[in-house]
Amino acid sequence: MEGATLFNTVFLTALFSSGVRQSVPLIFGSVGDCVSEKSGVMGISLEGEMLFGAFFSYFFALQSGSLWFGVLMGAAAGMVSSMLVAAWSVWLRQDQSIIGIMFNIFAAGFTNFLNRMIFGTSNANISIETFQPIPLPLLSKIPVVGEIFFHQNILTYLAVLLAVLTFLVMRKMKLGLQIAAVGENPKAAQACGISVYRYRILCYLFCGCMAGIAGASLTLGTVGTFTEAISAGRGFICLAIVILARWNPLIAVAAGFGFGSIQALQIRLQVQGSALPYQFFVALPYLITVLVLVLAGHNIRAPRELGVPFERESR
Amino acid sequence: MKSIQKLLILLLSVAAAMLIGSLLILASGANPLEAYYYMVIRPLTSVNSLGEVSMYFTPLLLVGIGVSFAFHARLSNLGGEGQILFGALGMTLMGISPVGDVLGIFSLPVGCLLGILFGILWAAIAGFLRVRFKTSEIVVTLMLNYIAQQIISYLVFFPLRSGAEPQSEKIACALPKLSSSSRINWGVVVALLLTVAYGVIMKKTRFGFRLRTLGGSEKAAVYSGVPVGRYYFAAMAISGAFCGLAGAMQISGNTMRLMEGVAGDFGFSGIVVAMLGSLHPVGLVIASLFMAVLSAGSVTMQVKTGIPTSFTSVLEALIVLFILLGMALSSRRGKHRKGGKA
Numbered sequence: 001m002e003g004a005t006l007f008n009t010v011f012l013t014a015l016f017s018s019g020v021r022q023s024v025p026l027i028f029g030s031v032g033d034c035v036s037e038k039s040g041v042m043g044i045s046l047e048g049e050m051l052f053g054a055f056f057s058y059f060f061a062l063q064s065g066s067l068w069f070g071v072l073m074g075a076a077a078g079m080v081s082s083m084l085v086a087a088w089s090v091w092l093r094q095d096q097s098i099i100g101i102m103f104n105i106f107a108a109g110f111t112n113f114l115n116r117m118i119f120g121t122s123n124a125n126i127s128i129e130t131f132q133p134i135p136l137p138l139l140s141k142i143p144v145v146g147e148i149f150f151h152q153n154i155l156t157y158l159a160v161l162l163a164v165l166t167f168l169v170m171r172k173m174k175l176g177l178q179i180a181a182v183g184e185n186p187k188a189a190q191a192c193g194i195s196v197y198r199y200r201i202l203c204y205l206f207c208g209c210m211a212g213i214a215g216a217s218l219t220l221g222t223v224g225t226f227t228e229a230i231s232a233g234r235g236f237i238c239l240a241i242v243i244l245a246r247w248n249p250l251i252a253v254a255a256g257f258g259f260g261s262i263q264a265l266q267i268r269l270q271v272q273g274s275a276l277p278y279q280f281f282v283a284l285p286y287l288i289t290v291l292v293l294v295l296a297g298h299n300i301r302a303p304r305e306l307g308v309p310f311e312r313e314s315r
Numbered sequence: 316m317k318s319i320q321k322l323l324i325l326l327l328s329v330a331a332a333m334l335i336g337s338l339l340i341l342a343s344g345a346n347p348l349e350a351y352y353y354m355v356i357r358p359l360t361s362v363n364s365l366g367e368v369s370m371y372f373t374p375l376l377l378v379g380i381g382v383s384f385a386f387h388a389r390l391s392n393l394g395g396e397g398q399i400l401f402g403a404l405g406m407t408l409m410g411i412s413p414v415g416d417v418l419g420i421f422s423l424p425v426g427c428l429l430g431i432l433f434g435i436l437w438a439a440i441a442g443f444l445r446v447r448f449k450t451s452e453i454v455v456t457l458m459l460n461y462i463a464q465q466i467i468s469y470l471v472f473f474p475l476r477s478g479a480e481p482q483s484e485k486i487a488c489a490l491p492k493l494s495s496s497s498r499i500n501w502g503v504v505v506a507l508l509l510t511v512a513y514g515v516i517m518k519k520t521r522f523g524f525r526l527r528t529l530g531g532s533e534k535a536a537v538y539s540g541v542p543v544g545r546y547y548f549a550a551m552a553i554s555g556a557f558c559g560l561a562g563a564m565q566i567s568g569n570t571m572r573l574m575e576g577v578a579g580d581f582g583f584s585g586i587v588v589a590m591l592g593s594l595h596p597v598g599l600v601i602a603s604l605f606m607a608v609l610s611a612g613s614v615t616m617q618v619k620t621g622i623p624t625s626f627t628s629v630l631e632a633l634i635v636l637f638i639l640l641g642m643a644l645s646s647r648r649g650k651h652r653k654g655g656k657a
Contacts, residue, residue, distance in 0.1 A: 044453065088639060088640070092643035094639040095639075097393075097453045098586070099636070099639065101393055101586060102586075102635045102636055103636075105583050105587075106632030109628025110629050112628075113625045117343045117622075277469045279465040279466070279469035280469070282468075283461065283465035283466070286458045287462055289458050290444075290450075290454075290458045293444075293450045293451065293454060
C-alpha cells in the first residue's frame with residue numbers, strides 16, 4: 001500500500017513538474033495576448049510569431065553558443081514579424097482573422113523553408129543543451145510543491161515575473177488604463193489625446209515579443225531543436241486561455257498551468273500505454289480548448305472594440 | 316470599387332509576391348527564373364502535367380467556393396482541413412463497405428453525398444457553437460482541424476487499416492477519367508458546374524441576397540427580417556458541404572485510400588483562392604487554376620532546384636497580404652476623392 005502511495009506522489013510530482021514546463025510557452029503567449037486584446041487587437045497570429053521565435057532562437061543559439069542570445073533573437077523575431085500584422089490590422093484596418101491566418105501560413109512556410117535551406121532534410125535535428133533547472137533557495141526545499149514549482153528553468157520564473165509585472169501595469173498604472181480605454185472606447189480615448197494607432201501597434205508588438213519568447217521557450221527550454229510546425233496550435237490555445245482568464249494576466253498563469261498539465265498528462269498517458277488509442281490523448285488539449293471556449297466563453301465582458309478596426313478620421 | 320481597379324490590384328499583388336519570392340530564391344542560391352519556370356510554366360507544357368494540375372484544381376475550387384459562402388456571411392471557416400478529412404472518411408466508408416457492392420455504379424454518387432454529409436456535420440459543430448453560445452468560429456474551426464487529424468489517424472492506424480502502411484483498403488468506386496492520357500477526371504466538370512450553381516445562388520436567389528445582407532451588416536439583416544442564427548448556421552454548413560465533397564473527390568479521384576494528410580494544404584489554400592478570386596465565380600476558377608499550377612509546379616521545382624515546396628505557402632500568404640494592402644490603399648484614396656467633391 002505504502003509503495004502505491006509513494007508511486008502516486010512521485011508520479012504526480014513528475015506530472016505537474018512537467019506540466020509547469022509545458023505551460024511556459026502558453027503563459028508567455030497568453031500574457032502577451034492579454035495586453036494586445038485589451039487594446040483591441042486579436043492575437044490570431046500568435047501561432048506564427050511563436051514559430052518565428054522558435055526558429056530564430058534555435059538558429060542564433062546554435063550559431064553563437066549562447067542560449068540568452070537565442071532568447072533575445074527569438075523575442076526580436078517575434079516582434080519584427082508582428083510588425084507586419086500590426087501594420088495590416090491597425091494601420092490598414094483589414095480583417096484581423098484573415099490577416100492572422102495568412103500570417104500563420106506565411107510563418108509556417110517561411111520557417112519550414114529556412115529550416116530546409118539551412119539545415120537540410122537529413123540532419124535537421126542538431127540538438128542543443130537547453131536551459132537547466134535552477135532550484136530556488138529555500139522554496140525548492142518545500143516537499144512536493146518545491147519540486148513542482150521551484151525546481152524549474154529560468155524561463156519559467158521569467159514567465160511568471162513578466163505576468164506579475166504585466167498585471168501591475170494593466171491594473172495599477174495609468175498606462176494600463178489608457179490601453180484599456182483604447183480597447184473599450186477608442187473614440188473617447190482619441191478625444192483625450194491618446195493616439196489609438198500608436199497604442200494598438202505598440203501593444204501588438206509587445207504581444208509579438210512575448211510570442212517570440214514563447215517560441216524560444218519551446219526550442220531552448222524543452223525540446224532543444226527546431227522541428228517544423230513545432231508550435232502545434234499552442235498559439236490558438238493561448239487565445240482560449242485569455243478568454244478563460246478574462247484578460248487577467250495572473251489568472252492566465254493559472255490557466256496556462258492547467259493546460260500545461262493536460263499536455264503533460266497527455267504525453268505520459270501516451271508513453272505509458274493504455275486501453276485508449278494514443279490519438280485520443282493527442283487530441284485532448286484541443287478538445288478541452290473547445291469545451292473551455294463554450295463553457296467559459298459566455299457571460300464575459302470582452303474589450304468592447306476587440307477585433308474592430310479603428311478609423312482615425314471617423315466622427 | 317471598380318472591377319478594373321480590383322483586377323489591377325490582384326495582378327499587382329501576384330507580381331509583388333513573386334518579386335519578393337524571387338529574392339528568397341536568390342538568397343538560397345538558385346536562379347529565380349529557372350525556379351519560376353518549373354513552378355509556373357512547366358506544368359502547362361504537357362497533357363500529363365496538366366492532369367496533375369487538375370488534381371489540385373478540383374479540391375482548391377471546391378474548398379474556395381465553400382470558404383466563399385462563409386465569407387459572404389462574414390464568417391471565417393478556417394476548418395477546411397477537418398471538413399475535407401471527414402468528407403474523405405465518408406467516401407472511404409462507402410468505398411470499402413459491402414454496401415458499395417450492392418449499390419454498384421451508384422456507390423460513387425452515394426459516397427460523394429456521404430462525404431458531403433460528413434463535411435456538413437463537422438462544420439455544423441462550429442456553426443452550432445457560434446449561433447448557440449457565440450463561440451468564436453475562428454478558434455473552434457481551427458481546433459476541430461487538429462481533432463479531425465487525430466480521428467483520421469486513429470482510424471487508419473487501427474480499425475480501417477489494411478496491410479503494413481497506416482491506410483485504408485483501396486476503395487471500389489473511382490471517379491471516371493476524362494481522358495486516357497492523363498489523370499484528369501470528371502471531378503473537374505462537377506466542380507465547374509458547382510461554381511455556376513454558386514454564382515446563381517449568390518446573385519439570383521433570396522438566400523444569396525440575404526446572406527450578403529448579413530455579411531454587409533448584421534443589424535440591417537435583423538431589421539429586414541433575416542433569421543440571422545439560421546443563416547449563420549446555413550453558411551457554415553454549406554461551407555462544410557463543399558469541403559466534404561472536396562474530401563470525397565480527393566479519395567475517389569486521387570489517392571483511392573484514406574490516409575493521414577489526405578487533406579494536404581487545401582483547407583488554408585482554399586482561403587487564398589477565395590481572396591484571390593474575390594468571391595466571384597469566374598475569379599474563383601482562375602484563382603484555383605493559378606494556385607493549382609503553383610502547387611503542381613512546386614513539386615518539380617523542389618526536385619530540380621532544391622527549393623522546398625513550402626515556398627508556395629510563403630508565396631500564397633504574400634499574395635493575400637498584398638491584396639489586402641491594395642484594397643486598403645485604394646479605398647482610402649477613393650474616400651479622399653469623395654471627401655474632396657463634397
